[in-house]
Amino acid sequence: MLIAAMCATSGCFPGSGAPTGIGFTSGGTGGGVASNRLAFLVQPNSVSTGSAITPEVKVIAVDSLGRVLGGFTGTVSVTLGSGSGGTLSGTISVTASGGLAIFPSLVVNQAGSGYTLIASAPGLASESSVPFTVF
Numbered sequence: 001m002l003i004a005a006m007c008a009t010s011g012c013f014p015g016s017g018a019p020t021g022i023g024f025t026s027g028g029t030g031g032g033v034a035s036n037r038l039a040f041l042v043q044p045n046s047v048s049t050g051s052a053i054t055p056e057v058k059v060i061a062v063d064s065l066g067r068v069l070g071g072f073t074g075t076v077s078v079t080l081g082s083g084s085g086g087t088l089s090g091t092i093s094v095t096a097s098g099g100l101a102i103f104p105s106l107v108v109n110q111a112g113s114g115y116t117l118i119a120s121a122p123g124l125a126s127e128s129s130v131p132f133t134v135f
Contacts (some may be wrong), residue, residue, distance in 0.1 A: 035064035037125035038076065040117075041100070046133040049111050050091060057103040059119040059127070061096060068099045076101035076121045079130050084112020096121070108134045 042058040061072035077093040080086065090105035101119075108115060117129040 006020060036069060036072075036123065037062060037064075038119045038121060038127040039066075040119065040129050043130045044106070044115075044117055044132045046135065047108065049134050050107060050109060052104070053106045053132075054109075057106055057117065057129075059101045059103070061099040061101075061121065061124055070098050072096050072099040072121075072124075074121050074123065076119060078103055078106065078117045078119050080108070081116035081118040082131075083108075083115030084110060085132075086110030086112060086115065086134060088117075095105075111135055 009024040038059050039062050040057070041060045042055055044053045044057050045055070047053050049084045057078065059078070060078050061069040061074075061076075063069055073096055076096050077092055078088070080088045081090070086108045087110070088106060088108055091103055092106065094101045094103060100120075106117070111134050114131045115134060117130055118126055119127040119129070
């Protein structure tokens with residue numbers, strides 16, 4: 001689900017999509033390591049072969065209640081999940097800041113439908129994106 005902005009008492013991430021019920025925690029780890037996970041704040045959109053996915057994909061670390069883990073600063077990586085056999089390139093690993101990881105230059109090199117991205121980070125449950133098409 002995409003919405004115009006994600007806002008909390010500490011500010012907004014303009015242009016971000018936000019899962020329902022997202023809030024901020026201040027530096028804590030939330031509901032325990034086993035229940036913490038990643039979530040796509042901005043999902044990948046369909047894109048032309050060889051072009052960067054826009055808007056840029058954004059992933060957040062959340063606890064079991066969907067609250068952003070503002071203290072999370074680990075490395076978040078994305079890989080191709082299902083799809084038509086293409087290769088993902090660009091900035092595929094970034095360091096999160098305030099629980100947010102932004103991937104500004106993800107590119108898939110082969111046309112196909114049903115591609116997904118898998119976001120992963122040590123200590124957090126991985127998350128799969130919605131399917132998208134490369135044309």
